Amino acid sequence: MITSKCTLTIDLDIIRDNYRALQKICTLTEVGAAVKANCYGLGAEQIAPILANFGCKYFFVANTDEGVTLRERFSKENLNHKNLKICVLNGYFTADRDDFINYNLIPVLNSFKQLELWRNLSHQLNKKLSCFLHIDTGMNRFGIPEGEFNDLVQNANELDVLCVMSHLSSSEEPDNQTNKEQLMKFKQLASLFPNAKKSLVNSSGIFLGPEYHFDIARPGVAIYGVNPTPYLQESVIKNPVTLEAPIIQIKDLDKGQHVGYNRTYELGERHLIATLPLGYADGYPRSLSNKGIVFINDKPAPVIGRVSMDLITVDVTKIPPEELFLGQTVEIIGKNMSLDKIANLAGTNGYEILTMLGNRYHKFYKY
Structure with missing residues (x-):
């Protein structure tokens, strides 16, 4: 049967093995998991x-x-989900009050103002609410700045501070x-909360x-197959992702013809090209x-011409003729x-490639 649909296969055993590899490195540390953005798209x-089920808490x-979607999933799976802590990195805002209460979500408080809001809710409910505190040690993107820290220490005792991060x-x-500068800063500031992880x-x-x-590691992208140590030739992390597309058209073009939008590719000689049904709407970057x-x-078959919304064209001149046909699988x-x-070729990183993978693929999970 000939199809025009692309398939995305995710090997769950490899994801489990990646998580296990990280656990083996963190021998004295609990290994959590960043599962934001739908597990980075997977x-x-x-x-x-x-x-x-493999020990992540x-x-x-x-x-x-x-957070709500994840809690519902844990409940549906009949996991002991009340012991599984779901931490919301964007913190607490009053519009989300009911979700935090009803789904037992833990905010990562990123400012003194957020701490005040969470403390007010604690007073309203007349109970000590759990939280993480995110302190800024120099990234200057998110987190409680050092200038607010004295007020933070004085006011956080009304909350159950599970962890400082x-x-x-x-x-x-x-x-x-x-890295060393942030480590020293973190040790200095986090020591003011001796009872927190x-x-x-x-x-x-x-x-x-x-x-x-320290006490809790927060890996994300390594679990899903992106190399966390690009400076090393070998990595303990393996790729669980296979994306395949079928050939949906083959053309024989003469020298001097052009391919794709804006004629960015001109054939220097006679070529055979194939068209594949994916493009930037599917997360295949236009920069490729x-x-x-x-x-x-x-x-190998190089991409020639512009990546368009739904299609790419590749040069298949050097592929044996018996391997070229409608429906042929292309990696x-x-x-x-x-x-x-693929991230290096696109001038980006593996995070972006993963999270851009589109919703039009047929997804298959390999166990």
Whole structure:
């Protein structure tokens, strides 16, 4: 049967193995999981329960909508979900009051104002509410600045501060002095909450060494197959993602003809080209125009012409004729083209590639 649909296959065993590899490195540290953005596009509904069954107790989402969906999923799976802590990284806002109460969500408080709002709710409910505190140690993107810290310490005693956390800005660069500066700042400020757990590292931060690990690690992208140690030739993290597209048209073009929008590619000789049904609407970056590479039976075929919304064209002149036919499977991401390789070609990172993967693919989960 010939199809025009692309397929995205996610190997859940590899995701589990990636999580296990991180646990083995963090021998004295609990390993949580960033499951925001639908597990970076791969499917929180399928992945989060697997991580919970493998010992993960701390789940980090971006906003309350993600938290509500995750709590409902845990409940549906009959997991002991009340012991699973869902932490909302964007913090608490009064518009989300009922969601935090009804779905047992924990805010990561990022400012003194958020702390006041959460403390007010604590007074209204007449109980001590749990929270994480996010302190800014130099990234200057999110978190409680050092100037607000004295007020924070004085007012946080009315709350159940489970954990004090911060975020490294350059953890994928082990020689960057910023990592040590943030570590020292974090130790200094977090020590003012001696009874709370501490959390500093994301995926790459785990590989900076045990001194950075503290009580809770918060890996995300490494679980889903992006290399957290780009400075090393080998990685313990494996790619669980295979994206495949079928050939839906083949054309024989003469020298001097052009391909795609704005005629950015001119044929210097006679070529055979194939059209594939994916484009930037599916998360295949437009920046891969005239730069991308796909594979047919492990043989490379370069992307030629502009990546359009729904289609790309590839040069298949060097592919054996018997391997070219309508419906032939073409590897977009897989054993020959990892998430990191395609990100490098596109001039971005694996995070963006993962989260851009579109909703039009047929998703298959391999167990």
